[in-house]
Amino acid sequence: MNLEAFFSPKSVAIIGASEKLRFGYFVTKSILSRTDIRVYPVHIQADKIMGVKAYKSVNDIPNSVDLAIFLVPSEAAPNAMKECAEKGIKHVIVLSAGFAEVDEVGARRQEEIVEIAKKNGMRIIGPNCMGVTNLSNRFTTAEVIVDSLTEGNVAFIAQSGIFGSVIVDWAAANKFGLSKVITLGNKCDVDEIDVLNYLETDEKTKVICLYLEGIKKGRGGEFIETFKRVTSKKPVLVLKSGRTEAGASAVKSHTGSLAGDDRIFDAVLKQTGAIRVDSVEELLDFAKVLATQPLPEAEGVAIITNSGSLAALTCDELEKRGMKLAKFEPQTVEKMKKVAPYWTSIKNPVDIGPAMLQVGHQILEWVLEDKNVGCLLVISSPPGMLVKPNAMGFDLVPFYKVYREIMDKHREKSIILSSFGDDDVVRMAREVFDQSGIPLINSVQNAAKAIATLYRYKKYMERK
């Protein structure tokens, strides 16, 4: 069954709609404010919710309803579920907590709603989650300020609502482009496999990020099959906790998930072509690079840097991950020799140091024209003195814009910018590059790892 109605419902019932500033208030408010969706607040007592006519039961609603959102306490959920079934509602998001994650009573309630759903061909997201956020129509059941979000092509699947919020808030602050965000909570019905199936054909989504605590029992086979199919179309990044005993125990108390044997999971995941990451930061950095850059054609990686130390650290990380530095074509070297000061290192990495402002544009152009270069990392971390108003007060933005124009002529190559240090220096890089398709990765190590990920995914796709 297609999950589209979860993301783009035409009519929504909010069961347990709240006009008090408590759980559910912001969801109620944000959905009620929409003019493109018919919204029906349901409340056992209230006649009106935020000025909108409220219904005692979904069955009192005169029209059909695509999606029901549950804000009621867990004890009221089974009855509400029955009424939804009678009404013919096929999609339900249970935001409320108090189910299998807390105790036996909650677990029984969860079983009850699942049973009703199965009997009636309904699908449930949750419980104990924040549901969905769809950036293309700005529909959200989560407690997020949807206007602060940037639309992009990275979908994010998390388990718990809070972690989902953390990621979404980070994305808002960093103008990181999202397509859809789904938090699955207890996964009583819809799980990551279902969502992956849905996102497989979602045109808005180019990269899928998945935070996972465990796979549902009996879903191993389907997990492998689905992941294999989806990764052959778009990259899937997986951050899984519960790798160790302590982690597995934490996961169990968190969402009741069974983490399983990590070595097995790791081996299975490798088979599927999904990319496992080790930290939240890797997840976000890799996703940004995969979402904005093409897979590199040529094998060689080039580095243009103003810091020899940062370049040396990058080279270490690249080689550790089996990457090769590009050997420049003779004409590239010849051209560079003519303009670069004698002390510049024009081997790869090209260390232009303080000559960046004089020769940076030319060097960038020639390196990008070099046929042996598949991927370019530009490390630009000039001293803050250069840009500070009380020092040299140099505005890097116009200089960077020329960098940017040159890069835009070579978007067939993978290009990453790394900047670290002074806050104004980094801000200028963010402005010109990061917010429009050339990813800024602060950490050179993560930039190197992201490059390795691009190549790894490219090789995987070639084998397919």
Added chain:
Amino acid sequence: MNLEAFFSPKSVAIIGASEKLRFGYFVTKSILSRTDIRVYPVHIQADKIMGVKAYKSVNDIPNSVDLAIFLVPSEAAPNAMKECAEKGIKHVIVLSAGFAEVDEVGARRQEEIVEIAKKNGMRIIGPNCMGVTNLSNRFTTAEVIVDSLTEGNVAFIAQSGIFGSVIVDWAAANKFGLSKVITLGNKCDVDEIDVLNYLETDEKTKVICLYLEGIKKGRGGEFIETFKRVTSKKPVLVLKSGRTEAGASAVKSHTGSLAGDDRIFDAVLKQTGAIRVDSVEELLDFAKVLATQPLPEAEGVAIITNSGSLAALTCDELEKRGMKLAKFEPQTVEKMKKVAPYWTSIKNPVDIGPAMLQVGHQILEWVLEDKNVGCLLVISSPPGMLVKPNAMGFDLVPFYKVYREIMDKHREKSIILSSFGDDDVVRMAREVFDQSGIPLINSVQNAAKAIATLYRYKKYMERK
């Protein structure tokens, strides 16, 4: 020979002082503006530099000079060095480039100045560096805005000037407390061993960070001896590049250093008790924790979190590094049970989720009172909705200040705060904790690694 005059000279000659906005301008300007140091600009042509009487040669200076700073091009360095020797100057910082790092001619010039120094009992920092920055008297030979820096107890030794600037600029932007910064450049004389010897007894320095590209030939024995002695007094963190072939080659063109066999270096370093880190971010995060937190007494690590997912990821990282989660005393569990909502997980990690605001203070106090807890990580990443003025507008600062008061009663324990996600949420945490002694580490993985580093250093000190 003591290096003190490099950091706290009473009189300085600036050879090649510049009043034009080029290399050396800011150094000249910043040192000339000091009232606590006698400053003598030296210039072959100018009579005055920035309004101050200039001398044709150091030998024309009527008084004694503690430190000479070279801004002259490399071809003028040998002669200037001779004059400094005649004048009896014992400390020279050569900021200029154009020596061994570029070609044979430069290498010979470098040899010449070293020879003169040796004959005359002089010490040289550089060439091709930014020299020193001393936060306690704000004396700097580097192109940094020294007023923007925060004094603290972390010393930083880098090789290249640019990387030194990057770190210093980052520190300024993040109010990271530094004691002294030294960039060594080509290390023609003073090297990391000398600086370590000096910092060993520097009361302002509690933690030493070292970025290293290679060790000078024939200094291996002394390297081990010095590192062993210093690490038994204060932690030394080492970030070394040139671990791989590509990295070693990059290092060679950068500062002409020989990276050496990394396995040998690694084994040697382990022997000395120095702590090797894998990235710039680890270096800065670990330093912050070691500089502000005591070594933990009890073996157990406690986690209080509002995000189960972030806690699970932390547990994985802790166990991977051999850390143990604290088993709470029975009375701690009893007390928590009484106040925590039934759905709270009061095992370790204590996942208080959205109940953070209700029970956070009490839980924090009880966990810190628990004898089995040596180190506490508080993960506080509430949704941005909570604090945004256009949503709930809750000010976390007063809430955090009570956290802070409770923590301050337990400074015998190591305490770290981790916050990630919404920019205002993170800013509030930075305000209350990071800028006054409770380190904020955004990445939970790095927080876990920093905790492991604390314990590892503690064990090393116990074996001593």
